Amino acid sequence: MSETTIKLEVFRYRPDNGGPTFQSYDVPYHDDWVVLDALNYVKNYIDGSLSFRWSCRMGVCGSCGMQVNGEPSLTCAAFLRDHLPGPVRVEPLTNFPVERDLVVDMNGFMEKLDHVKPYLVREDEADDLSAEYLQTPVQLDRYKQFSMCINCMLCYAACPVIGRVDDFIGPAALALAQRYNLDSRDQGKQMRQDVIFQNEGIWECTFVGECSEVCPKHVDPAGAIQQAKLEGAVDYYKRLLMPWARRS
Amino acid sequence: MGRLHPLPGVPKITFVNEIRHDILIIGAGGAGLRAAMAVVEANPDLSIGLVSKVYPMRSHTVAAEGGMAAVIKGNDAREHHIYDTISGSDWLADQDAVEMFVDEAPRELIQLEHWGCPWSREDSGHVAVRPFGGMQIERTWYAADKTGFHVLHALFQTSLQFSQITRYDEYFATSLITADGRCQGCVALELRTGKLHVLRANAVIICTGGFGRIFPFTTNGSIKTGDGLALAYRAGVALKDMEFVQYHPTGLPGTGILITEASRGEGGILLNTENRRYLQDYDLGEPLDIHDPRHPENRTMELGPRDRLSQAFMHEQAAGRTFQGDYGDYVHLDVRHLGERLIDTRIPFVRELASNYAGIDPVVEPIPVRPVVHYMMGGIDTDVHGLTTLPGLYAAGECACVSINGANRLGSNSLTELVVFGARAGRHAAAAVNGQQLADGPEVDRQLSAERDRIEELRARPSGGERIAVIRDDLTTAMEAGAGIFRDEASLSACCGTLRELEDRVTRISLDDSSPVYNTELISALELDCMVDISQALAHAALDRTESRGSHQRTDYAARDDANYLKHSMAYRTDGDPRIEYKDVVITRWPPAERVYGSSGEKDGK
Numbered sequence: 001m002s003e004t005t006i007k008l009e010v011f012r013y014r015p016d017n018g019g020p021t022f023q024s025y026d027v028p029y030h031d032d033w034v035v036l037d038a039l040n041y042v043k044n045y046i047d048g049s050l051s052f053r054w055s056c057r058m059g060v061c062g063s064c065g066m067q068v069n070g071e072p073s074l075t076c077a078a079f080l081r082d083h084l085p086g087p088v089r090v091e092p093l094t095n096f097p098v099e100r101d102l103v104v105d106m107n108g109f110m111e112k113l114d115h116v117k118p119y120l121v122r123e124d125e126a127d128d129l130s131a132e133y134l135q136t137p138v139q140l141d142r143y144k145q146f147s148m149c150i151n152c153m154l155c156y157a158a159c160p161v162i163g164r165v166d167d168f169i170g171p172a173a174l175a176l177a178q179r180y181n182l183d184s185r186d187q188g189k190q191m192r193q194d195v196i197f198q199n200e201g202i203w204e205c206t207f208v209g210e211c212s213e214v215c216p217k218h219v220d221p222a223g224a225i226q227q228a229k230l231e232g233a234v235d236y237y238k239r240l241l242m243p244w245a246r247r248s
Numbered sequence: 249m250g251r252l253h254p255l256p257g258v259p260k261i262t263f264v265n266e267i268r269h270d271i272l273i274i275g276a277g278g279a280g281l282r283a284a285m286a287v288v289e290a291n292p293d294l295s296i297g298l299v300s301k302v303y304p305m306r307s308h309t310v311a312a313e314g315g316m317a318a319v320i321k322g323n324d325a326r327e328h329h330i331y332d333t334i335s336g337s338d339w340l341a342d343q344d345a346v347e348m349f350v351d352e353a354p355r356e357l358i359q360l361e362h363w364g365c366p367w368s369r370e371d372s373g374h375v376a377v378r379p380f381g382g383m384q385i386e387r388t389w390y391a392a393d394k395t396g397f398h399v400l401h402a403l404f405q406t407s408l409q410f411s412q413i414t415r416y417d418e419y420f421a422t423s424l425i426t427a428d429g430r431c432q433g434c435v436a437l438e439l440r441t442g443k444l445h446v447l448r449a450n451a452v453i454i455c456t457g458g459f460g461r462i463f464p465f466t467t468n469g470s471i472k473t474g475d476g477l478a479l480a481y482r483a484g485v486a487l488k489d490m491e492f493v494q495y496h497p498t499g500l501p502g503t504g505i506l507i508t509e510a511s512r513g514e515g516g517i518l519l520n521t522e523n524r525r526y527l528q529d530y531d532l533g534e535p536l537d538i539h540d541p542r543h544p545e546n547r548t549m550e551l552g553p554r555d556r557l558s559q560a561f562m563h564e565q566a567a568g569r570t571f572q573g574d575y576g577d578y579v580h581l582d583v584r585h586l587g588e589r590l591i592d593t594r595i596p597f598v599r600e601l602a603s604n605y606a607g608i609d610p611v612v613e614p615i616p617v618r619p620v621v622h623y624m625m626g627g628i629d630t631d632v633h634g635l636t637t638l639p640g641l642y643a644a645g646e647c648a649c650v651s652i653n654g655a656n657r658l659g660s661n662s663l664t665e666l667v668v669f670g671a672r673a674g675r676h677a678a679a680a681v682n683g684q685q686l687a688d689g690p691e692v693d694r695q696l697s698a699e700r701d702r703i704e705e706l707r708a709r710p711s712g713g714e715r716i717a718v719i720r721d722d723l724t725t726a727m728e729a730g731a732g733i734f735r736d737e738a739s740l741s742a743c744c745g746t747l748r749e750l751e752d753r754v755t756r757i758s759l760d761d762s763s764p765v766y767n768t769e770l771i772s773a774l775e776l777d778c779m780v781d782i783s784q785a786l787a788h789a790a791l792d793r794t795e796s797r798g799s800h801q802r803t804d805y806a807a808r809d810d811a812n813y814l815k816h817s818m819a820y821r822t823d824g825d826p827r828i829e830y831k832d833v834v835i836t837r838w839p840p841a842e843r844v845y846g847s848s849g850e851k852d853g854k
């Protein structure tokens with residue numbers, strides 16, 4: 001019995017050996033295979049020189065984001081059956097420099113995460129570890145959605161602003177800032193807002209919402225950005241018009 | 249598509265200038281990040297190098313689901329957590345280590361809370377807890393069913409504020425540097441450039457996690473290849489209790505994706521083809537009706553320990569009472585009676601995973617599940633400070649064996665172990681380093697050139713040799729056949745023989761990839777070499793232990809044998825087969841007893 005196959009067209013680039021180019025591979029087709037399974041088949045049994053990142057293959061480590069037929073996707077969650085009859089074109093995430101094949105340079109993204117001070121800021125003198133800070137389920141719900149980001153960077157690939165303004169902090173990092181701003185245990189909002197609103201990109205974000213559409217974890221970074229902008233604008237005018245009434 | 253990064257311009261592997269830190273940590277998951285911050289807390293003047301083969305948030309801690317055990321509620325007590333852990337371990341845990349673990353757990357979990365972990369809460373604002381298998385009292389803190397994800401991200405994000413921590417993301421540690429009888433650093437391959445770096449320090453803490461990938465069907469991600477264990481093993485440190493492999497009873501057939509034990513903690517039940525809650529037939533107590541307010545009952549039925557539940561599945565399969573599917577036999581995990589609302593608040597990831605990867609909605613259908621390799625109780629032999637027998641070398645987390653897990657780990661103890669022992673190792677290392685002179689000269693130079701030659705030789709091999717994936721398939725097949733849930737002398741001997749052949753075949757691997765940049769095939773070859781080494785330690789330790797205890801079930805030696813085997817196995821690397829020695833278990837106040845589960849189960853051994 002001949003096995004059903006599907007064609008992959010994979011972006012190849014080796015900085016020491018020319019390119020870029022597309023390479024085609026015929027791989028077995030299985031109804032329950034995801035694109036990552038097909039890439040692993042290539043690497044294991046056809047061409048070991050294909051480079052890509054992956055680990056958990058269950059949609060939580062965030063490593064395996066790529067363009068699948070032009071859409072930013074987690075390849076561990078993109079089923080071949082949704083791309084029949086093929087070919088399936090696999091490319092590195094857009095808006096990132098390409099290091100090699102399907103591997104992009106994440107350093108800029110990592111710096112943006114760092115930039116928004118993504119940790120609880122407290123004014124307490126010393127950390128008293130005898131008891132937890134109280135937080136009701138209602139307070140938890142205020143930021144919970146924005147805490148679900150797996151840093152897969154699909155939203156950066158989808159973002160029309162990142163394509164134009166390179167240093168835009170971007171959807172995931174802004175959602176993360178909002179995650180801490182909305183946390184009842186945090187006291188660092190002012191500091192984060194100052195950082196965020198010095199960044200030009202945020203004013204160019206027009207709430208097109210592509211970032212929220214591609215988010216595999218329904219974090220809704222577009223919503224976070226709009227919330228932050230609204231608060232930032234109110235805050236800005238308050239400080240401008242009523243310097244004596246600084247928001248806490 | 250974005251810009252293309254040009255070649256950094258290094259055709260051959262070269263060493264770059266030596267980098268020095270006070271402390272190096274290899275692995276940036278939960279244990280590594282906690283260790284790094286413990287060093288900062290203990291002495292903010294120390295510099296820390298954090299080396300990881302992946303970006304920290306990709307570490308496999310991210311995949312842990314159910315929760316983290318610590319005594320926090322008034323109805324619980326340290327004695328209960330200690331007894332549950334020791335009896336769960338089938339008395340192979342070191343009781344002094346368990347006592348420290350239990351005592352330090354609440355403070356560590358509160359620390360995570362103060363670092364922003366979004367724990368699920370009671371209406372009062374206090375953290376909520378839920379029951380897990382093998383517990384008398386519910387004590388598992390949780391962040392819905394993505395606890396590991398939230399813990400890892402909270403640790404990583406918090407760590408960003410400490411300038412003392414220098415990260416080496418996507419650096420693969422290939423070997424340790426030892427000189428003057430101490431561990432003094434490591435050699436690491438930078439994936440992006442293919443350069444070899446010499447990283448020097450007076451203490452090295454290995455936090456590289458587990459090695460489920462030596463089995464074909466595992467919950468573990470692709471990075472769980474046991475590299476850290478191999479580093480220590482090759483440096484002469486023993487691997488302890490390697491024969492104890494935890495099969496989690498509820499993985500999705502095919503992918504091996506985990507369906508968390510929290511699904512049973514919330515009331516989910518296991519059913520065979522006759523729609524019977526078959527666990528009642530395996531000394532795990534009597535089932536309560538699913539609508540009885542006392543269901544699920546702690547330490548009973550579906551809340552029995554993992555080893556016993558996975559073994560029960562095997563008996564059901566042998567009796568023909570399991571379902572047959574494309575990816576092997578399975579039983580049903582039924583959570584329908586919990587209702588959509590509870591499923592969506594307490595175990596939303598279960599619904600997401602079952603829908604995406606098994607194509608079923610647990611709100612209306614039972615979930616197909618089967619036992620899957622999940623966790624390794626064994627690892628690098630350490631004391632309660634995470635210190636190994638090689639001065640300067642520490643280990644913490646799943647890669648280490650302190651041991652608190654003995655022959656079977658309790659669900660929700662492993663995340664707690666990461667932070668308790670990550671912090672202990674960090675503190676001890678911080679106190680121990682004192683600007684000691686790092687050795688230079690021939691002893692170090694020899695190691696560096698040997699390491700460069702080893703990697704150059706692998707890269708330069710002519711094509712047409714063995715294929716990585718083929719050897720890896722043969723390895724995992726041999727492990728499952730020889731060292732699976734049930735083992736005997738014949739299966740283990742055959743496995744050891746196959747591993748011997750694989751050790752030879754690994755030296756004949758050839759690579760398709762000649763590029764220095766992101767040569768992931770080269771990394772896979774180095775990982776496979778590690779997998780073969782530690783698999784041998786596992787198989788030989790299993791062959792030598794002629795008793796059944798916890799997760800180690802020998803069909804030819806069905807009983808526990810305390811007279812001869814109330815001992816840790818210690819596997820040492822040699823030029824031939826591993827040498828297996830034994831070390832006594834530390835017993836403080838809980839003499840070995842029978843493990844009893846079900847409502848007749850004793851409490852605290854009384």
